Amino acid sequence: MIKLITFTTSGHAYLNFMGNEFGHPNRVEFPMSSNNYSFMFANRQWELLMDKGIHSNLFNFDMDMMSLDENERILSRSSPSVHxxxxxxxxxxxxxxxxxxxxxxxxxxxxxxxRVGVEEAGDYQIILNTDDTRYGGHGELESHKHLWRTNKKRADGYQNSLEVALPRRSAQVYKLMRILRI
Incomplete structure (x- = not known):
């Protein structure tokens, strides 16, 4: 969740440190005088991804988060508006x-x-859900089955709102799929 909020509230770039993409358990250290120019810690432990555990879950999420920007150009859109x-x-x-x-x-x-407010009335689809079991979540929301339609109840200073399910310790990214004009 911290990765996602940092990624999507940043300007036009995102910095990820070596090993951070799958929660590397040990340090990643480049050869330098303090370690006698050793390459011992200068590599990633890719074998950690073979076990279907926390490391592969974090890696899956990191890949999908980066794909989200690649496919939807999140970082090149307008600045975030926290409401x-x-x-x-x-x-x-x-x-x-x-x-x-x-x-x-x-x-x-x-x-x-x-209830959260939205400016544009329409149908919203979850396109990324941190509660997905693929990322180590509980799987309380089946993202591909849910399409939310706004209602005319005001919330957060907007004329329209969505009523969404929010599993604990989770984040969802919704995309406006169809605009409704009334």
């Missing part, structure tokens, strides 16, 4: 172009129907 930040529910929501980002940082509380 919902609730300290008690630990939910943050913002838009960037036609994309809605919703983060539930609460460690225990999931929400079946949480």
């Amino acid at each position: 919902h930040c609730n300290d008690s529910t630990m939910v943050i929501s913002y838009t960037r172009g036609s994309f809605l980002f919703v983060f539930n940082f609460h460690p225990e509380t999931s929400c079946e129907s949480y």
Whole structure:
């Protein structure tokens, strides 16, 4: 979740450190005088990805997050507009172009129907979900089956809103798939 919020709220670039893409357990150290110019720690431990555990889950998420930008050009869109930040529910929501980002940082509380405001009325589809089992999540949302339609209830200063499910400690990226003109 921290990677996603850092990635999508940044300007036009994202810096990832060597080994960070799959939670490298040891240091990655380049040869220098302090280690007698050893190459011992100057490599990634790719074998960690063979076990279907946390390292492969983080790697899958990192790949899909980078693909999101490659396919949708998230970083080249307008700057993010944070419009919902609730300290008690630990939910943050913002838009960037036609994309809605919703983060539930609460460690225990999931929400079946949480209202966030959106500027554009229409149908929204989840295109990235950190709760997916592929990323080590609980799989409470089946992303490919859900299409959310806005309603005319005001929220967060917008005329339209979405009622979304928010599993605990998860983030979802929604894409506006169809604009509704009334």
